[in-house]
Amino acid sequence: MKKTLLLLLSFMLLYTLVLAGCTAADPLPNISVPEPIDERPPEEERREERILRLDEQNLGFPSVYTVSPRGRGYLLTSFLFDTLTWKDEKGIVPLLAERWEVSDDKKNWTFYLVKNATFSDGTPVTAEDVKFSYEYIQQHPHPWVSLDMVEKVEAVGEYMVEIKLTDIYAPFLTEITGNVPVMPRHIWQDVSDPHQFNTPEAVIGSGPFTLEQYDATAGTYVFAANPNYFLGAPVIDKLIFSEVSQPAQALANGDLDAAQRISYGEAMRMKEEGRFTVIEGPGFWVYRMYFNFDCPEFNEVSVRKAFYHAINRDEIVVKAAGSGAVPGNPGHIHPDSEWYFPGVKDYAFNPEKAGSLLDEADILDKNGDGIREFKGSPMKYELLVANDRVNEAEMVKSYLGDIGVALEIKAMDQQSVDSLLKEGTFDLALNGHGSFGGDPVLLARFASDKASLGSTPSVTAQGGGQWVDKEFNDLFSRQIREIDYEERYKQVARLQEIIAEELPTLTLYYRKITFAFNSETLNGWFFTKDGVAQAVPTVQNKLVYIRGTWGR
């Protein structure tokens, strides 16, 4: 009897161990939503509380500096803080600035603020707050925006701001005014270490929502509608984000109203079933191979070219990405982008060619162990990869193994991968990120000199040795000051040619983005032109919550 009991117990123990080792079957955290306080005028009909539940990762406390530097982290703060301009599906739209003017030399911008915007503590949003925010971000570097092209910000009147630039900056309205959050001066002026600022005051902004609750351990966010939002109150009352391990399943079970983090295969199946509305957007999310340029062999362009020829991008798209992606373009820019240049050098899958490129560079397998040697040392490397994309790494390992390059796969959590990349502590790495659509300022990640204005979000940065190409650097800083589209396109096309010729990174694929939602709840979802804010490829544009409609 006792033995049977022990046997049963051990079986249960094993089962829990297996489960714990395999996937965390985390149930939805139980969120108690307090009764709403009805602040609406009595003539408006009372209706049921509209709660929208979505899946999201735990991205930290959603204040300006404490949130994750990943794009979706920024979007959480965008629910609380507004910027001067914003974007919708068609392009730039006014937000806190109702209109703006620019001087003939394109260096002086004047913004006229809306007069009815207030922070959630009741204080009005004024030109002083805007001036303060820009200066604050200049003094406290932000992982998302760099303001090195801003010379001076002047509050001319209570609702009028002048921004003076050191030089022409073509993507100013999308990359700068569309990204710098306007923070209340009366709160932030006393904050010296914004990275530790996580009190309720740190989330007071002028955005369409206020933060009702953030559970740091469960990774749950509860946002409440801001009824006094200057564009009108949101159509929903509560917006809840929680970490869910199987969003598609949770949506089907009714635990979520919309699912963002679903795979392409799941989305297509849901579309077939027809229970939920599924939309597909441009995948401004790129997956690519990083070289550490501190390794002398990766400075040899023939090695990089050989690698690209050896990798079958089409097969990776089908087998590792489940067909939910578009094969990478050697020129890096997404084929759907208005800046895409189709005429760049292509690298078809051709292992023989890859082998002969290495042979020609005198990188041979002299000792006959199946691994080539570069200047006497065997070509053996660690391939760093996030642990949810091991399949891609496994395929790359096999492709490069075929041309005599040995890889060991090191899988880690996404945050560790990001930080190792940033430090430059890796040989080769595979990693993906958004911030990829829209303005070609994104190519700044390949420009090595500091002379180039602006920057891309730090999450896309790579540490250690840099790829340096003088023509690229010069051209990059020229095009960023070019206002004429045709002229700028020519320069950007040349930049793509250089990237395709030099391959500072191997662009493997662009992920397609899908989103599924229950159309009995919020409708009106759209994909923002070139991605939300600095090209975040999601539907999480706060305007959806203002312009959308509820129910069928």
Place this chain on the structure above:
Amino acid sequence: MIYMNNRKKISLILLLIMVALGLAYSYLAPYNPDDFSSPPLLPPGGNHLLGTNNMGQDIFSALLAGFRITIGIALITSLLTTFIGTVMAVLSAFFRGLVDSFIMRLTEIFIIVPDIIVIMLFATFAGPKVWDVIVVMTFFSWSRITRIVRGKAMVIISQDTLQYTLLLKGGLANVGKKMWPHLYPAVVTIFIQQCGRAAVYESTLSFLGIGDPTLKSWGRTIKAAMDYEGIFWSNAYLWWLLPPLLCLIAFVLALALLTFDFEESGRPG
């Protein structure tokens, strides 16, 4: 001393078959389990006994590889862990005093410090090799064993026969030899339990940056199947998820049955 009952025979035979499969794996596997050239998601059929996974790899070959990889890692790890743990315990019991308190403080540190944090730190320096998995698992498991065995060793050493040996100025080796028959049942039990633990622990570690995440152990085949979003949409779970899960359960269960018998035979009277 140790009687053989049917249950034990069955589990022993089962384990032997499993080890034999592991040894003969390279002759039995129809494909290289890493080869992804077949079409993805084939159902079981003539060419692929258990079909293929989403990458186009043969699942049957991966299952066979698991006999070598999972069981191999489990056996080596528990052998090392049990050996180190037992030696530490015997040292502790023999020398007592400073040595004992030093070893005990050391085990306390290992028990207090959360292993995941140290493993993540270790992962940034360690290379992705199988040996690192074994080292890490051993590193974090020996202290538990030391605590258990030391208690037993302390009791045994106070018994008359051992006291007599000590009186005759018997050295560590002598005392150890005398203690072994008494410790043996407990140590074997621990060894077997450790095997089961290691088989499961291994799959978790590779996702923290230690060990090769493409290794076809059962744990990782299970994890890959669970990660595949469409696993329960079709019948794929029947030939992709279930077989490695059953193998893993069978392995641990067979070990568990052996453990109970050893516990029984170790009981006095």
